[in-house]
Amino acid sequence: MWNLLLITPHNRSLAEVETHYRASGRCVARLSLDRSSPEICEQLWKAFEGKPPHVCLIDLTTSPDTLPLRHLQRFLHELWGRDAPPPLRLSLLAPRHLTQPDWVAFTDDFLLSSDLDEIKARVDALFFRKRNATAGRSLICADLHLDLQTSTASHSDGTALALRPREFQLLQFLVTHRGKFFARDRLLALVWGLDFEGGERTVDIHVRRLRAKLPPKAMNLLETRRGVGYGFVSPSA
Known part of the structure; x- marks a missing residue:
């Protein structure tokens, strides 16, 4: 699209x-x-x-x-x-x-x-x-590769990550805005949309599942900051 x-x-x-x-x-x-x-x-x-x-x-x-x-x-x-x-x-x-x-x-x-x-x-x-x-346009962060044209993610060695569409959208958002942290209600509004009727626990569940699927280096870059929210830090941070 x-x-x-x-x-x-x-x-x-x-x-x-x-x-x-x-x-x-x-x-x-x-x-x-x-x-x-x-x-x-x-x-x-x-x-x-x-x-x-x-x-x-x-x-x-x-x-x-x-x-x-x-x-x-x-x-x-x-x-x-x-x-x-x-x-x-x-x-x-x-x-x-x-x-x-x-x-x-x-x-x-x-x-x-x-x-x-x-x-x-x-x-x-x-x-x-x-x-x-934009043919082949992608985002690369540590050992993580995001193909924005196909909405797919993979390990740097080429192994595909089995992400659901919402997991990919959440990952893309956090990697795009790496260095910034977002509260759960903010992520719900920005990734799920204002008309989403689920609770903030939805974000916790998706982050936990996403973290379990990421390659080792990228997994360590997905951080939880108490009282602040979730964010993706840069590899050099």
Whole structure:
């Protein structure tokens, strides 16, 4: 499943784009340019099943400047970690933006038009580039290897780990955010979703099962800190 994140002003939805890509099998989520909250972040994480977006379409046509491009990069780092593969970004700009400094460093393509066919053509081109660039994309930590394309995990010697889907999502989240610790209620919201009706004991059970399946070095990196929560530390920590 390929993920598309739409970032628009609250009064512009790009509904035609959203409808088109949902119909073509993409997973599409929308974020307001001027509204964000922990709840919205959690909903976005859930919509993409813990994976970062592959392509971002950001509508700046009504924005006075290009600062949201910088904010987007920081937002993505905070939510998925700096080791997560960055999305390719298409920015809808106005002519006034072209004279502002440094905006080219924060976008991969841009348009001065809101023509629907042109937008779809550019987004399709970015998906094509991303498909080629992300082949075999993985996360490696100590003796643990995560394949983000197939949602599988293995020992560094190639032995596959028999992880259930939720165990993989939890592991991916903790490895992506290694060095940070999360309370059980926070993990429930971020990995299981806000509408999950189970209790916090669910997290304890999944962590225990996950720890038992990890290779030796990675198992020692999955830590429990009393009064803080669960986290994955870096090998050098």
